[in-house]
Amino acid sequence: MREADASRPEGRHDDDRVVDLSDDAPLLPEQTSDDTDRGWGDHAGSNDAWLLAERPPHWG
Template sequence: MNRVEPPAAPEDDRPVDLTGDEFLLPEQTSDDTDRGWGERSDTNDERLWEDRPPHWG
Protein backbone atom coordinates (compact mmCIF):
# COMPACT_ATOMS: atom_id res chain seq x y z
CA MET A 1 0.00 0.00 0.00
CA ASN A 2 1.32 3.49 -0.87
CA ARG A 3 1.56 6.03 1.89
CA VAL A 4 0.09 9.44 1.00
CA GLU A 5 1.82 12.49 2.49
CA PRO A 6 -0.32 15.46 3.50
CA PRO A 7 0.18 18.53 1.32
CA ALA A 8 2.77 21.03 2.54
CA ALA A 9 1.49 24.25 4.08
CA PRO A 10 1.58 27.21 1.68
CA GLU A 11 4.25 29.83 2.37
CA ASP A 12 1.61 32.34 3.47
CA ASP A 13 0.47 30.04 6.29
CA ARG A 14 3.95 29.47 7.71
CA PRO A 15 4.40 30.95 11.23
CA VAL A 16 6.91 33.79 11.54
CA ASP A 17 8.44 34.89 14.85
CA LEU A 18 8.39 38.70 15.05
CA THR A 19 9.41 39.03 18.70
CA GLY A 20 13.19 39.39 18.19
CA ASP A 21 15.20 42.51 17.43
CA GLU A 22 16.56 41.08 14.17
CA PHE A 23 15.65 42.61 10.85
CA LEU A 24 13.51 40.39 8.69
CA LEU A 25 14.97 41.66 5.43
CA PRO A 26 18.21 43.45 4.70
CA GLU A 27 17.99 47.05 3.51
CA GLN A 28 19.85 46.11 0.34
CA THR A 29 20.15 42.70 -1.28
CA SER A 30 23.35 41.43 -2.86
CA ASP A 31 21.68 41.62 -6.28
CA ASP A 32 21.17 45.36 -5.79
CA THR A 33 24.89 46.15 -5.58
CA ASP A 34 27.60 46.74 -8.16
CA ARG A 35 29.11 43.40 -7.24
CA GLY A 36 25.76 41.66 -7.75
CA TRP A 37 25.64 43.04 -11.28
CA GLY A 38 29.21 41.88 -11.93
CA GLU A 39 30.68 45.38 -11.86
CA ARG A 40 33.73 46.58 -10.02
CA SER A 41 33.04 48.25 -6.71
CA ASP A 42 35.92 50.74 -6.84
CA THR A 43 35.07 54.27 -7.94
CA ASN A 44 37.02 57.12 -9.39
CA ASP A 45 34.90 59.86 -7.79
CA GLU A 46 37.90 61.41 -6.02
CA ARG A 47 39.82 61.69 -9.30
CA LEU A 48 36.81 63.24 -11.02
CA TRP A 49 36.47 65.88 -8.28
CA GLU A 50 40.18 66.75 -8.61
CA ASP A 51 39.97 66.95 -12.42
CA ARG A 52 36.84 69.10 -12.61
CA PRO A 53 37.06 72.15 -14.90
CA PRO A 54 38.01 75.51 -13.34
CA HIS A 55 34.68 77.11 -14.27
CA TRP A 56 32.90 74.65 -11.94
CA GLY A 57 34.29 76.58 -8.98
Protein backbone atom coordinates (compact mmCIF):
# COMPACT_ATOMS: atom_id res chain seq x y z
CA MET A 1 0.00 0.00 0.00
CA ARG A 2 1.29 3.49 -0.85
CA GLU A 3 1.69 6.32 1.59
CA ALA A 4 -0.31 9.45 0.78
CA ASP A 5 1.74 12.33 -0.62
CA ALA A 6 0.83 15.67 0.98
CA SER A 7 1.41 17.58 -2.29
CA ARG A 8 -1.12 15.50 -4.27
CA PRO A 9 -4.88 15.35 -3.95
CA GLU A 10 -6.10 12.27 -2.14
CA GLY A 11 -6.26 9.25 -4.43
CA ARG A 12 -3.98 10.69 -7.19
CA HIS A 13 -0.83 8.74 -7.94
CA ASP A 14 1.71 8.70 -10.78
CA ASP A 15 0.02 5.63 -12.21
CA ASP A 16 -3.15 7.71 -12.70
CA ARG A 17 -1.47 10.44 -14.77
CA VAL A 18 -2.34 10.72 -18.45
CA VAL A 19 0.78 11.07 -20.61
CA ASP A 20 0.39 12.13 -24.23
CA LEU A 21 2.85 10.13 -26.37
CA SER A 22 1.26 10.96 -29.72
CA ASP A 23 4.16 13.20 -30.82
CA ASP A 24 6.52 11.37 -33.19
CA ALA A 25 9.56 13.36 -32.06
CA PRO A 26 12.26 11.24 -30.42
CA LEU A 27 12.59 11.52 -26.67
CA LEU A 28 16.36 11.71 -26.94
CA PRO A 29 18.32 13.11 -29.87
CA GLU A 30 20.54 10.84 -31.96
CA GLN A 31 23.59 12.97 -31.18
CA THR A 32 24.24 15.64 -28.56
CA SER A 33 25.99 18.92 -29.28
CA ASP A 34 28.90 17.76 -27.10
CA ASP A 35 29.46 14.83 -29.45
CA THR A 36 30.28 17.03 -32.45
CA ASP A 37 33.39 18.84 -33.65
CA ARG A 38 31.86 22.13 -32.60
CA GLY A 39 31.12 20.78 -29.11
CA TRP A 40 34.80 19.92 -28.67
CA GLY A 41 35.87 23.33 -30.00
CA ASP A 42 37.22 21.88 -33.24
CA HIS A 43 36.63 23.18 -36.73
CA ALA A 44 34.02 21.42 -38.77
CA GLY A 45 35.70 19.49 -41.54
CA SER A 46 37.64 16.36 -42.17
CA ASN A 47 41.35 15.80 -41.74
CA ASP A 48 41.25 12.24 -43.09
CA ALA A 49 43.66 13.03 -45.93
CA TRP A 50 46.21 14.39 -43.46
CA LEU A 51 45.80 11.39 -41.16
CA LEU A 52 46.34 8.98 -44.06
CA ALA A 53 49.42 10.90 -45.24
CA GLU A 54 50.91 10.90 -41.73
CA ARG A 55 50.46 7.18 -40.99
CA PRO A 56 53.48 5.43 -39.56
CA PRO A 57 55.38 3.20 -42.03
CA HIS A 58 54.67 0.04 -40.03
CA TRP A 59 50.95 0.47 -40.74
CA GLY A 60 51.64 -0.45 -44.34
